[in-house]
Amino acid sequence: MADSSPAGQFAARFHRAFDIATVIAVALWQVGAVGTALLDFWDLYRSPGLAVAVWATQLLIIACGAVLLLRGTQAAAVTWSLVAVDLAAGVAMAANCPDGQQLRTNWAWTSVGLVGVLLLLHRPVRQVVAVLAVNAGIVVVALAATGEMSRHAVAGFVTLLYASASIQFALIAGARVFRFSGGMAAEAAAEQWEMATRAAVIAEVAAARQDRYREARGLIADVLRGLADGTVDPADAQVRHRCATAEAMLRQVLAEQDDVPDPLLRLLRPGIDEAMRRGVVIEMAQVGRTPPMSEEVAVALAEVPLAVLTGAGEAARVTVVSAGTGQVSVSVLVDGDAAVPEPAAVEGVTVTCDRDGDLLWVEAQWDGP
Template identity: 35%
Template structure:
């Protein structure tokens, strides 16, 4: 069984990218089709302090400045296409860009002749919000509202000082500003709303996926433990059955070894369910507790910081020491040497007289990868090294 592993953030990023692209397209298309065409159509309806130059150069220069600001804001959004708005105060470059945008807007409004005040030739003051929206895309909505308010006040003052404005013109000015601002704020607020809805949906999807994953993991762990319980129960059943019907001799060293190994495995399986900071150390201590109850002195030492290891790796690392402790005579010394990508469990013990050791124990690693086991003997002492390496 599998679950949808797609990162939940991807859904929110998709909406963030889509809304950003929509705003970029609206701003760019409006700036070219409306603003540039209005400048060209009304090229003779502008004033300039330099009579020797074409009057249209002033609004064209302002148009180029605004186009550059749109381009810079677009490049920033496309360079980080998956960023959702951070809703933080705008950085200094953004504020400089908004100031340049406001200056270009005032230049166009001041240079336009009075008769085109409400025509597309005087486009800047109504189009201010589109590039401002891109510049303030990652800022709180209040910053865009404040920028639109400053633009409205500045444009009203500029028009009032450069031409005669009657009550009808003043009403048209307010209504036009309100209409343009409402559309721009509506798009910006709509984008923010979609992003919030997408973020909540992504969070809900992530929670659902995590819950499903936890459920699957719990089921797999339960199945694995049931298999281990069955294996250990079968092994102990054979031992106890043999003792009950007299086919096994309690004094036989092999029977004692098998009984000690089965008891240690059962104790290890129980310890695997405990919540502890060092599961491997905890499981080895649990196995050592079984050996100590029969009089064996067990020394356990850890060198380094143990990394997080899967259960199958921990079982492979403890299997050979379990077999060694089962046949040890008086004492067993276990040392764990831990590194971030390598763990070694080394055990040394003296072997009881008549006890046979199974030196194939642990060599199969129980399905764990990167685990090796080596046995060596020196007179009565036996040394086993079990090593896990991530590489």
């Protein structure tokens, strides 16, 4: 399964860039270098038509391998079938070269190896090495069959083997390095993104706390000054209510300790603040830490309690309880004539309500997986 995280997506794009570069490099080699060699040695082959057929077959294998590689297909049967055809093309081209000209005219030796690397780029290195060894063995057999195993021929074979293997192993090493560095770059980018996001959330939370503190101060400052100079009667019901509201707001501000707020509380907070601005005295309690949940579940848990809060009269109590078994409940107790809306149908979320006189109790509960 593909990694859908930001780091995983970044790494996938990073790796895909190298895959595209590999496809382009192998295709250009086949069209440019091999095509030039094919035309240059045209008159030397036993069958020029067979040489063209081998060249076209390898070009077709490159196209198929590019599709598999760029789509991320891991079909072993298809891949190894293409490898077998590639090696068979190498055998055909080795047989098509004239005696004494194997090392000079057999361009398929290098192209078979490069095509094999393209097909097995993201497979274990031992598989790629095995294919390259078989490819080199084909040339050795061809040299032995035509009696070209002289000292000069062996030296030329070793030189060409080193040259071709250097290119092929460079591609293999590049793929591994890019895969490793791509993962590191993705992790670094994700870490920076998370740090920046966390810093933004912390700043937002701090600003919200300051706003709520200023609201409480604005609500109570005049009352406190009036109490100090004797112009405000502490027995006045309105004054007592304003003091209770400000006390509840300050208590919640002082009780908040997390820099990054709980996702569920973040949904409840705007409704609670709005009710307090209307003069509702709200007590809030949280028990336990909220477990991970989807946005849909969090919205379903907060929807009905928030709707009930809008109809609260003078006082309300909000309680969020998280059990260790993955059970979360949000309950609201309000006075007044608050209405209970129809809850959204979300799997695992149930809503219970009970009315006693002018008191309404509502609980939204989620049983996690």
